Amino acid sequence: MKKVNKTMLALSLTGVMTIGALATGNLHTSAVGNGPNYNGNESIQTSILTTYDELVDYLQKQEAKQQVMELEVIGETVKGRDIYMAKFIKDESNPTILFLTQQHGNEQLTTEGAMQFIKHLGTGKTRSVLDHVNILVIPMLNADGAMGDVNFPTDHYIADGDRHLTRANANNIDLNREHAKAVSAMEPEARALHENVLEKYTIDYLIDLHHQGARSERDGELVSGSILYPTSPNVDSAVIEKSKQLGAVVFHEIESKGWGHLGKYSGGNADNIGRNGIATRYNIATLLFEMRGMSDHTNPSAVLGQKSNGYLIKQTVNTLDSTVKAIANGSIQQVDTSFWETLPYQNTRQGEESDE
Numbered sequence: 001m002k003k004v005n006k007t008m009l010a011l012s013l014t015g016v017m018t019i020g021a022l023a024t025g026n027l028h029t030s031a032v033g034n035g036p037n038y039n040g041n042e043s044i045q046t047s048i049l050t051t052y053d054e055l056v057d058y059l060q061k062q063e064a065k066q067q068v069m070e071l072e073v074i075g076e077t078v079k080g081r082d083i084y085m086a087k088f089i090k091d092e093s094n095p096t097i098l099f100l101t102q103q104h105g106n107e108q109l110t111t112e113g114a115m116q117f118i119k120h121l122g123t124g125k126t127r128s129v130l131d132h133v134n135i136l137v138i139p140m141l142n143a144d145g146a147m148g149d150v151n152f153p154t155d156h157y158i159a160d161g162d163r164h165l166t167r168a169n170a171n172n173i174d175l176n177r178e179h180a181k182a183v184s185a186m187e188p189e190a191r192a193l194h195e196n197v198l199e200k201y202t203i204d205y206l207i208d209l210h211h212q213g214a215r216s217e218r219d220g221e222l223v224s225g226s227i228l229y230p231t232s233p234n235v236d237s238a239v240i241e242k243s244k245q246l247g248a249v250v251f252h253e254i255e256s257k258g259w260g261h262l263g264k265y266s267g268g269n270a271d272n273i274g275r276n277g278i279a280t281r282y283n284i285a286t287l288l289f290e291m292r293g294m295s296d297h298t299n300p301s302a303v304l305g306q307k308s309n310g311y312l313i314k315q316t317v318n319t320l321d322s323t324v325k326a327i328a329n330g331s332i333q334q335v336d337t338s339f340w341e342t343l344p345y346q347n348t349r350q351g352e353e354s355d356e
């Protein structure tokens, strides 16, 4: 941990003000490319990101405000932080979708987006979807990594601010490689997800939200993100088709935005990856969504300056909003999935981090 100096303190105070902006959704939305990746001039600030304690406080306030919302602690991180799940269940016979963020602690804007989405569910405009779909949100699964409270050095991470954010959990294990193990052998965070959520609830859909590096492109243009359905040979073909429908809803939603430009993610086929293992084990339709740019990393090409935060948070909110609507009104079952046959894999420029 770096010593706090006056500059950093000032930046932290700026961060406190920015959190208000994140929470109320007032951030400017700009096109891909307007937020350049790290070039040594634009700072990468982690102090503007919501801390674990702030997240818990926010969730508890939303729970108090929203009749349907219920918080559940599904387990504990290695360092003893409670892992929260926000539940919106009105009718157990309705289809259920789970949104998961921050298996990788250094990929946080998806959590900021999930927080806004949770708030939307309490408003008159959005609340009616809850008559037709059940929603589970696990924001910040890897809370220790998100807070940089880990049992390994973080000196070589490049972001400024009051903390570093790490991909791995406190034991330096990648939680998104835990999914093929016996549940009892998993790291505590992955075990909580499997034992107390995937095994206990009947879940139809999962979107696993991540961030990739900042320099991937499709058709010569930088992408705002990339998507992929399960590719393990062990996944039932009907589950793959349902996953492609989930991806189609997201693709059409995001591509319709001026700033939205998605590629196909080039991912592995092994069941230790959540996208695959969760589809194989539970017959849940899954979608990996990789947003552009990580919140902290050791590799400068992986991170984005904070000018891009607005559209990346919005991309998460749009994704969550559009999928719950499509499930609620049944349109997900009629969506055209043919784009998957022509969507090119994104190109990765030299030095890029692929993530998942």
Ligand SMILES: [Zn+2]
Binding pocket: 103, 104, 107, 209, 210, 211, 355, 356
């Ligand atoms: Zn990731």
